[in-house]
Amino acid sequence: MEDFSKYNGEGTKLREAQLCMLEILVEFDKVCRKNNITYWLDGGTLLGAVRHKGFIPWDDDLDVCIQSKDYPKLRNALLQELPDRYFLEDIKSDKYFFDPFCRIKDTHSYCNYPLFAKQKSQGLWLDIIVAEPAPPIWYKNIVDHVYGPIFRQIHNIAACHNEPRWKCLTKKTISYILYPIASILLWMARLWAKILNNGLLIHSYGSYELKTRNLKHILPVQEIEFEGYNFFAPKEIDDFLINLYGDYMRIPDESGRQIHMDVDSMRFNIK
Secondary structure (H helix, E strand, C coil): CCCCHHHHCCCCHHHHHHHHHHHHHHHHHHHHHHCCCCCEECHHHHHHHHHHCCCCCCCCCCEEEEEHHHHHHHHHHHHHHCCCCEEEECCCCCCCCCCCCEEEEECCEEEECHHHCCCCCCCCEEEEEEEEECCCHHHHHHHHHHHHHHHHHHCCCHHHHHCCHHHHHHHHHHHHHHHHHHHHHHHHHHHHHHHHCCCEEEECCCCCCCCCEEHHHHCCCEEEEECCEEEEECCCHHHHHHHHHCCCCCCCCHHHCCCCCEEEEEEECCC
């Protein structure tokens, strides 16, 4: 068995970050259970739960997923019940937020992530992915690559800070002009998904995630252990993960183990 302690052994910055994110997940889970809101661990977080009983050793984020129909209830509950140290960030709460889903950020931490430079918090976070009924995947791909960039430009994507101001303003102006077209494409995608009613879910439009999730693999959710806690997971985990990753128990080579954040820049318990 390979020793992964070089990634997230006790005392490492990455491990400290993972435990900080775990605290966010614990609070999120409390709110969901109290309000009878269904969620499930998704992506690499679920994979870590199955393969490592917790974080993938080199992973630096957490992903949970809910159905779009549950998001308004979840948002209201989180705004009312999250501890003060946590900030629910979406396009309504932060004008510089540019993703088509939302995050809970820990305001008592900090990480140097350039795309978040203008946002209200640069703290560590939990991604809350909103899943909705799926249209044909080829059409979802079109919507992602038209609607996604336009959405992000309108919502002040921080990557623009490296470009001349005139270029940023030009991009934003073009995005506003094209936004009605993108919105029509989005509306058609949702209508098509409603007509198909195929029991498949896709991640938020503009997320560039094209793997579908099958509701029959998800509901009713079950519990799974993750870092010593029990969280919700899809009902048929094996089918769910095979769909996403194929041979999901295979450990990738070192070249495939990527840490996205600047770990050395992280700070914790900021007052």
